[in-house]
Structures are given as structure tokens and as C-alpha cells.
Amino acid sequence: MKFFPRKTRKYSRLMKRLFLIIFTVIFAFCVYVIFNPPNINITDNWCTNYKLEDNISCGEESLITNIEGKKGFDNFNNGLKHFKDGKWQDAVVSFQKERANNHNNPEILIYLNNAKLMQEKRKIYTIAVALPIRVAKVFLRGVAQVQEEFNKKNPGLGLKVLIVNDENDSQKVAKLVNSLLSKDDVVAVIGHYASEVTKAALPVYQNKEVVVISPGSSAMRETILAGKTYLTNFFFRTVPTVKTVHRILIDKLQLSQLANGEKASVFYNPNSTYSKSAFEEFRQELRVNNISANNIIGIDISSPNFIAKKSLMDVKREGAKALILIPDGHVNSDSFTNALSLINLNRDELPIGGYSVLYDTDILTKIDIDRVKKLVLVISWHRLTSPNKEVIIQAQNLWGTGDISDNTAMSYDATLVLTEALKKLHIDDNLKTQRLKIQQELTQLQVKEGASGTISFDNGDREQEIYEIVKAVSVSARCSQFSAMFVPISYDVSNLPCNRK
Numbered sequence: 001m002k003f004f005p006r007k008t009r010k011y012s013r014l015m016k017r018l019f020l021i022i023f024t025v026i027f028a029f030c031v032y033v034i035f036n037p038p039n040i041n042i043t044d045n046w047c048t049n050y051k052l053e054d055n056i057s058c059g060e061e062s063l064i065t066n067i068e069g070k071k072g073f074d075n076f077n078n079g080l081k082h083f084k085d086g087k088w089q090d091a092v093v094s095f096q097k098e099r100a101n102n103h104n105n106p107e108i109l110i111y112l113n114n115a116k117l118m119q120e121k122r123k124i125y126t127i128a129v130a131l132p133i134r135v136a137k138v139f140l141r142g143v144a145q146v147q148e149e150f151n152k153k154n155p156g157l158g159l160k161v162l163i164v165n166d167e168n169d170s171q172k173v174a175k176l177v178n179s180l181l182s183k184d185d186v187v188a189v190i191g192h193y194a195s196e197v198t199k200a201a202l203p204v205y206q207n208k209e210v211v212v213i214s215p216g217s218s219a220m221r222e223t224i225l226a227g228k229t230y231l232t233n234f235f236f237r238t239v240p241t242v243k244t245v246h247r248i249l250i251d252k253l254q255l256s257q258l259a260n261g262e263k264a265s266v267f268y269n270p271n272s273t274y275s276k277s278a279f280e281e282f283r284q285e286l287r288v289n290n291i292s293a294n295n296i297i298g299i300d301i302s303s304p305n306f307i308a309k310k311s312l313m314d315v316k317r318e319g320a321k322a323l324i325l326i327p328d329g330h331v332n333s334d335s336f337t338n339a340l341s342l343i344n345l346n347r348d349e350l351p352i353g354g355y356s357v358l359y360d361t362d363i364l365t366k367i368d369i370d371r372v373k374k375l376v377l378v379i380s381w382h383r384l385t386s387p388n389k390e391v392i393i394q395a396q397n398l399w400g401t402g403d404i405s406d407n408t409a410m411s412y413d414a415t416l417v418l419t420e421a422l423k424k425l426h427i428d429d430n431l432k433t434q435r436l437k438i439q440q441e442l443t444q445l446q447v448k449e450g451a452s453g454t455i456s457f458d459n460g461d462r463e464q465e466i467y468e469i470v471k472a473v474s475v476s477a478r479c480s481q482f483s484a485m486f487v488p489i490s491y492d493v494s495n496l497p498c499n500r501k
Helices: 006-035 074-084 088-101 106-120 133-153 173-181 195-208 221-225 242-252 273-288 308-317 333-346 361-366 389-399 406-422 431-442
Strands: 123-131 157-165 186-191 211-214 235-237 263-268 296-300 320-326 352-354 375-379 447-450 453-455 468-474 484-488
Touching (some): 106 157, 186 406, 195 211, 195 221, 221 235, 263 333, 333 352, 389 406, 406 431, 406 447, 406 453
Parallel strands (some): 186 211, 211 235, 320 352
Antiparallel strands (some): 468 484
């Protein structure tokens, strides 16, 4: 080496320096990409890379519509297959044909809209909706309605929706959410339904800094947080908390005026995050009204040894003035069934107060409606008293009926406020920036066009106190396939157009 010409040695040193500079630039670029992943929205159609039977679907498999063993779903099956194969035009045609036969099915409409977006190669924002199958359709109608409106009003942009079946399983949901949020463009999530499922999933959302907006979890925030504190809140909800329901029920059933020997009987599931939280808050609310713990009878409605007839006789003997039913969000199957048994056996003797989980068609089909005149439920919204009639008209055009539930309204509001936040974003920003920006926008947004009116948040909880008290009544068969329906307690049923002769 010492005999090499000086110029050769100089070039050798220059090459080493050049190599070091190139290596440093490449390394720096790789580090940047790792911590600032690109926002995939056009060319990389990662929907085609989905596994089947993973409880997450972009349109390649059905999670909600049970088509196994059923005839007449050929178009839907074809649409799913075409979607999985990335044949977007064929998928659009098949889903359109299926929707003509199943106009009221939100899963079909969501997959149809997703296929259109893929076909048109629009720039898109992707959100997910995580719910259990049993209640998914009513919530998905609200999501699909907003998706339809957003995609029509924003021709250069699009909202893609993933459907996720969380199975109402608090033991498995964290793993499922981790898998979901590993997707390259999921900017936010609508979900979950049961408060215990939300509680189990929340640490994942907080850790990954992804907003989750619940249209159904109404347990108190401190219960869902499970004693944890977070510097930045990523948990929002459009549904009111149980605290609002307590105050309304106590006032309606006059439980703040219990005489000596009179008691309130509360049937709840002590193993349910939602139900236990509701019971404890109810008891606390009564204390505020100077009603002692001795005036409250708490009974486990989920116990395998629960016998409705015996429990009803026992609480009457102890001086029950009213029954308060707080079954869980269908986490324990016995809890809801036992609540129905209590309503039936009571035969309208004692007033009964219930929560939105009882706002269910099973009440209309499995209960003698003429014997539930003293049953009142506190829900978040009812179409007959909705402050936004336009949403109901849109639902009529989209689903063939304006008879939508409070769950549909709450999911509509959750998706609407999320899309309003999306409008404040830049589509070409990286995923991390978009996720953080959504959280920032939601803390200061005020949306006035919600199904339930104005929507804004205070530390993630709904600022507006929204509620409606309903009762079950018999109606004309033209009004309901069950010849019964829930209406606001002050509503004159004779004013229903369908009920007029």
C-alpha cells in the first residue's frame, strides 16, 4: 500500500467517505419511515390481503349476515368472492343486485360502498366498527348512513368501513384490537357495545393513541378506566352515562319519597362492568336524596340459582315499591332472560324501571303488552321526538323504513362527528399524524346535525344530556310487525298515521 501513488490513496479515502455518507442517508430514511409510516390509500389495496375467519372484514367475508345453508344469497356470495379476488367492478354489480333484494341490510351496503371506493381508486380514510353480532345491524345502519352521505358529498375522497365482530368477549378483545390497529390505514374505531368489553380494549387504544368512539358503553368513565389515568384521552362516546338514567328513573318512579318500610328492588349482574357500575351509581343517587342503603334491595339477576317467581315474592314481602332492572349488555345470557321473566310475572302490579338494554324487540314479542303499562324505560333517543327529522327521512330512503332505534341514532352520531373530524385532516399526512389529529379535533368540535341534535364532548363524554322515557303499547299491525312498539310516554298513539283506521 505504501508504494501506491498518492492520488490512488486519495481516491480510496474519498470512496470510503462517499460510502459512509450514502449509508448514513439510507439509514436515516429507514428510521424516518419506521416512525412515520406512509398513509396507504390508493395503490396498496390491502383489503385483498385479509385472512378469512379473523373477525375483521372489509368485504371479503360476511360477519353479520348469516348466509350459511340459506338459499337466495347467491349475489351476496358472489360479491364476497369478487371482493376477495380484487375484482371490484364485479363485486359492485353483485352487491347491488343483493341490496335490491335485501334493502334493509347494512352489511351489504357497507361492502358495496367499499367496493366502489376500491374500483374508483379514491383517496380514502378507513375506520372500523367493532360490535357483537347480536346487536350489530342496528348500529351498522347508523354507520352506513353516514358513509353513504360522506361518499356522495366528497367525490374526491371516501370513507371505507371495516366491520369487526368483537363477540362481546372481554377476554379476547384486546388481542383482536391489536390486530385491527396493525392495519396500515385504520384511523379510528366506532365501538364497543358492552362496557366490560370497552374496558378491556381501552388500554390498547390508549397505548396506540387511536380514538375509539362508543355508541353503547354507558358505564361511568372511572369504571371503564379501571383506576388508570391517561395524559391524553382517546375514549369518546355519544351515548349518555348511567348517571342520567338514574336521575330520570328516580324522579319518574318517585323513589326519592320512600316511606318507612318501602324499598327499591334493583336486579343487576354484579359481575358485569356496566350493570355493577349502574347499580352502585343508582345507590349513590338515592343517597343524595337521603334514601339509606337499608331501603335498597340488590339482587343478582345473573345467578344460576335465580328463580324469578321466588325473587319477586321475596321483594314484595320486604316492601318493594318498584323494580329496577339492570341486566348486562347480553354478556350473560341468563341476565336478560331473567329480566323478561320478572316483567311477565309482575303482571303490572309494581312499577318497573329499565335501561336501554331492555329496549329490545323481545319485550314486544315475549311479553303480554297489556300487562306492562307500568314499565318505563329510559333510552337516549326516539324517532318520534327526534330533533333532527332529516336523518329519519334519509333513513327511510336508504332502508325503506324510518323506524330506526336509539342505537342507530347513537352510531349515526358517532360516525358523523368522526367524519367532521376527518374533514379537518390532510389525506396525505402519515397515519400517526392523522390519528392524533382526530383526537385533537374531537375535543373541540361541536356538530349540530346529529340525529340527537348537537354533539360535543367534555373529557370524551357527551356534553348534552339526552334521554327519552318510553313505554310499550299495542298498535295496529300496519305500525309494527309485532303489533306493538315503544313510544315516548307523553306521545298520543292515535297520532301515528299507521295506527289510524
